[in-house]
Amino acid sequence: MVGNTPLYNEPHPLEVRILSRRFGLPNSQSIETYLANDGYKAFEKALGMTQDQIIGEVKTSVLRGRGGAGFPTGMKWGFLPRNSPKPKYIMVNADESEPGTCKDRLLMEYDPHQLIEGCLIAGLAVGAQQGYIYIRGEYRYLIESMDRALAEAYAKGYLGENILGRGVKFNLATHSGAGAYECGEESALLESFEGKRGNPRIRPPFPAVAGAYQCPTILNNVETFSAIPPIILNGGAYFAGLGIPKAGGTRLVCLSGHVNKPGVYEVPLGFSMMRMINEIGGGMRNGKKLKAVIPGGSSCPLLKADECDIPMDYDSLAAAKSMLGSGGMVVMDEDTCMVKAALRIMRFYAHESCGWCIPCREGTTWLRKLLQRFHDGMGQRSDIVLIGDLSKNMLGRTFCPLGDAAALPTISIVEKFREEFEAHLDGKPCPYEKTSRLVMA
Amino acid sequence: MTFSPELEARFETFLAKYPADRKRSATIPMLIYAQDEVGSITDELIEEVAKRVGVSPLQVNEVVGFYSMLHKGKGMGKYHVQVCTNISCLLVGGDELYDRACHKLGLGHKEVTADGQVSLEEVECMGACSWAPAVQVNYDFYHYVTPEQLDRLLDGLKAGKRPEEIAGLEKVNC
Numbered sequence: 193m194v195g196n197t198p199l200y201n202e203p204h205p206l207e208v209r210i211l212s213r214r215f216g217l218p219n220s221q222s223i224e225t226y227l228a229n230d231g232y233k234a235f236e237k238a239l240g241m242t243q244d245q246i247i248g249e250v251k252t253s254v255l256r257g258r259g260g261a262g263f264p265t266g267m268k269w270g271f272l273p274r275n276s277p278k279p280k281y282i283m284v285n286a287d288e289s290e291p292g293t294c295k296d297r298l299l300m301e302y303d304p305h306q307l308i309e310g311c312l313i314a315g316l317a318v319g320a321q322q323g324y325i326y327i328r329g330e331y332r333y334l335i336e337s338m339d340r341a342l343a344e345a346y347a348k349g350y351l352g353e354n355i356l357g358r359g360v361k362f363n364l365a366t367h368s369g370a371g372a373y374e375c376g377e378e379s380a381l382l383e384s385f386e387g388k389r390g391n392p393r394i395r396p397p398f399p400a401v402a403g404a405y406q407c408p409t410i411l412n413n414v415e416t417f418s419a420i421p422p423i424i425l426n427g428g429a430y431f432a433g434l435g436i437p438k439a440g441g442t443r444l445v446c447l448s449g450h451v452n453k454p455g456v457y458e459v460p461l462g463f464s465m466m467r468m469i470n471e472i473g474g475g476m477r478n479g480k481k482l483k484a485v486i487p488g489g490s491s492c493p494l495l496k497a498d499e500c501d502i503p504m505d506y507d508s509l510a511a512a513k514s515m516l517g518s519g520g521m522v523v524m525d526e527d528t529c530m531v532k533a534a535l536r537i538m539r540f541y542a543h544e545s546c547g548w549c550i551p552c553r554e555g556t557t558w559l560r561k562l563l564q565r566f567h568d569g570m571g572q573r574s575d576i577v578l579i580g581d582l583s584k585n586m587l588g589r590t591f592c593p594l595g596d597a598a599a600l601p602t603i604s605i606v607e608k609f610r611e612e613f614e615a616h617l618d619g620k621p622c623p624y625e626k627t628s629r630l631v632m633a
Numbered sequence: 634m635t636f637s638p639e640l641e642a643r644f645e646t647f648l649a650k651y652p653a654d655r656k657r658s659a660t661i662p663m664l665i666y667a668q669d670e671v672g673s674i675t676d677e678l679i680e681e682v683a684k685r686v687g688v689s690p691l692q693v694n695e696v697v698g699f700y701s702m703l704h705k706g707k708g709m710g711k712y713h714v715q716v717c718t719n720i721s722c723l724l725v726g727g728d729e730l731y732d733r734a735c736h737k738l739g740l741g742h743k744e745v746t747a748d749g750q751v752s753l754e755e756v757e758c759m760g761a762c763s764w765a766p767a768v769q770v771n772y773d774f775y776h777y778v779t780p781e782q783l784d785r786l787l788d789g790l791k792a793g794k795r796p797e798e799i800a801g802l803e804k805v806n807c
Contacts, residue, residue: 197805199764279652291719291758324650329665329702330759332772365650368662371702373757387660387686389699405655448721448762455763490720490758520762522721536723540757546699 199298201455204472208434210442211418212458215302221337223344226305232350234421238313239358241424246317250420252428254440259285259376259413260489260518261593262439262506269410271400272318278407282314282323283385283399286414287369287376289328290489291540292520295444295456296414300327300334303418304341308364310417312350313424314410315362322363324404325414326381329370338366373544377592378411380546391548392592415444415519435461439505449523450477462505469500469523480525484609488517490537491597493604514604529624530609531616534579534602535563541598552595555586559602569619576613580606634681640670644685656686660696664703673708701757710745710752712790714738715769718755721762730766730783731755737787751790764805770796773804 200215214220214229223231238246251266272280284307288296299307311323327335342364345351353361367385369375375384379393382404403409419441423431432440439461445468448454452474459468465485469475476482482497487504493514495502502508509516524533542556559582565571566579583599583606590596606613615623636644643666644659651658663682664674671678674697676690683690697703716722716731735741738753745752761767764776768783773796775786782802789799796802 199805288760289758292721292762293758294760294762294764297760328760329700330769330772333774367650367658368665370661370665370700372700384661385658386655387657387688387696388692389696405652446763448765449724454765486720520721522724522762524724528724533720533723536718536720540719543757 198302199456200302201453201457204457206463206467206472207458208442208460209458210422210431210434211299211303211306211415211444212456214306215298220302221304221341223305223341223348223350226303227348230421230425231305232309234423234425235309235312235316235350236356238316238424239356239360241316243317243319246313246424249424249428250317253419253423253431254428254435254438255416255419255423255431256439256506257413258415258419258443258519260290260491260515262516265412265416268400268412269314269317271398272408272410273401276408279322280318280320281404281407281409282311282318282320282364283382283404283409283411284311284323284325284414284417285376285378285381285411286325286327286331286334287381288331288414288518289373289376290491290518290520291537292446292448292486292489292522293518294446294448295519297331297334298444298456299414299418300331300338304338305345306418306421307338307414308341308345308351310420311364312355312362313420314412314417316360318408318410320410321361324365324367324385326367326369326375326385328375329368332368335366335368342366372546373540374546374592374594377594380592381411382409389546391546394591413518436503436505438507444519445504446520447473447523448521450480450525450528451475451523452477459504462503462508465495465500465502465504465521468504468521473523476523476525478525480527482523483526483528484524484530484533486520486522486524486601487514489520490522490540490601491515491593492517493600494533494608496608515600527624529567529622530605530612531563531567532622532624534605535560535567537601538563538598541594545594545598549590549592549595551586551589552598555582555595556598558582559598563602566613566616567622569616569621571613571616573614573617576606576610579613634677636667637670640666648685657688657692658686660686660688660693661700664693664697665700668703668708671708674703674705704743707745707749709743709754711750712770712796713752713754714787714790715754715756715759717757717759717761717765717767717769719758721758722766725765726780727766730768730778730780733780733783734787737784738791746791750793751787770804775802776805 375390384390586595
């Protein structure tokens with residue numbers, strides 16, 4: 193509970209700080225610091241480029257969306273119809289709510305102008321003149337600091353009706369959410385942005401064609417937009433070269449759980465997960481043994497300790513039947529009850545299910561009840577199979593991926609840690625807890 | 634319904650952000666900022682916001698029910714203590730902090746003390762995973778919270794102190 197202690201860490205020698213390189217500079221959030229450190233140079237460079245050239249650089253960079261799905265950003269931008277008579281929009285997803293994920297907070301707190309510049313360049317790339325930053329309601333202080341940064345950018349002529357006197361128009365504003373994980377899903381975010389319940393939309397059409405107000409919209413995560421200025425300034429090839437062939441650049445990994453040095457660290461795509469835990473993360477807390485890792489937010493299937501010797505990139509994680517996700521890496525030691533972990537994850541999804549699709553609404557609630565009963569020592573052997581079956585029945589049967597997000601980690605825990613479920617059978621108390629906890633459901 | 638001049642100015646800013654025929658977009662920002670001033674989402678507030686954004690009160694009401702930070706009825710306490718027990722916080726004692734707060738305040742999930750000063754909520758991930766366990770009081774973050782710090786915070790709030798008057802407590806965001 194230490195005030196004024198920055199959220200970023202001292203740079204670790206294994207880090208490659210591209211997006212976070214200005215963290216720690218005095219007044220890093222101010223436009224003066226930004227301008228003194230390459231700020232808005234990428235935008236000025238982009239002013240001399242064609243739309244195809246900008247999108248081409250983003251494609252060359254092999255930047256893939258940092259929100260969780262990992263879709264190639266340049267390709268997404270290329271989907272916007274060129275000749276649409278409708279206005280086009282830039283939408284920043286700053287509804288960071290995936291459990292384990294806390295990186296967008298730093299990007300907005302310590303380098304808000306990098307995000308603004310990313311939006312400006314995206315606007316140039318597709319001919320959009322208006323953008324919005326949808327920030328989760330809990331991040332009130334970031335809405336305020338982002339508003340201050342926007343005011344600075346307007347005052348210096350980097351936003352407005354005639355930017356730098358170059359005849360370019362772009363306006364950008366913040367937009368507050370009010371507490372709903374579902375609104376981090378792109379189509380639900382758009383519904384919420386329009387002042388409605390955050391229920392997802394059926395797709396296609398995708399936001400690139402019918403996004404905000406049914407107009408063509410680029411919708412990306414904070415970190416994705418923040419990567420745009422370094423890509424344009426240094427070239428897509430430079431950024432691509434930092435990563436691996438199919439996933440360019442660096443990304444911010446939010447390390448949490450049972451490690452000695454939790455924190456947000458920027459590493460190249462393809463960085464070793466074990467080195468992340470043992471070297472950057474300072475190893476396991478209290479010398480305990482590693483049991484499991486959530487690689488990228490609680491929607492990802494868990495990895496057992498012996499599966500964690502893996503490079504952190506999209507394809508390697510997919511090969512291990514998991515996902516790189518949102519960068520929220522949660523490390524669990526040998527004393528962690530995996531039934532309790534599965535229960536807590538399911539409680540979250542049951543709470544956050546918007547109720548639009550029945551498999552998710554009913555599935556998450558029943559699974560929460562089943563897992564609760566199991567953890568309380570009242571489970572039956574047949575429930576183990578039932579938990580897996582119910583989860584599999586949600587897969588692919590919902591408008592948005594929340595149903596899958598609830599099912600995937602649960603299936604992985606039941607399959608990989610079945611013995612822990614069996615240890616809770618026959619009225620036995622949880623082997624990991626000294627006293628059973630009263631539940632306030 | 635009348636609001637403070639500051640809130641009125643904010644409403645104006647909000648309504649100006651969106652295209653003239655898309656004022657409904659201001660619904661959620663208006664509601665959450667108005668709640669800070671009014672104390673909760675009242676029927677009167679719903680009607681007022683509906684009028685200003687040009688939709689029916691029912692269309693605002695259905696929105697209110699969707700978002701966890703919007704509280705109808707009497708609303709939450711002056712100091713709304715939110716303890717995260719989601720996975721990253723859970724692993725380092727977030728659930729124990731929540732239990733401790735329940736006992737200390739004699740409150741359960743989304744309950745308010747009789748004097749309306751303090752309320753408690755078990756919340757989902759608040760984006761403080763790398764600095765867990767985390768607590769929010771209204772919009773202020775507290776990181777790496779220890780049981781002793783939580784006790785000091787809750788004792789202070791119960792005694793009618795503002796968080797910034799409680800010794801040894803510093804919010805993270807400034």
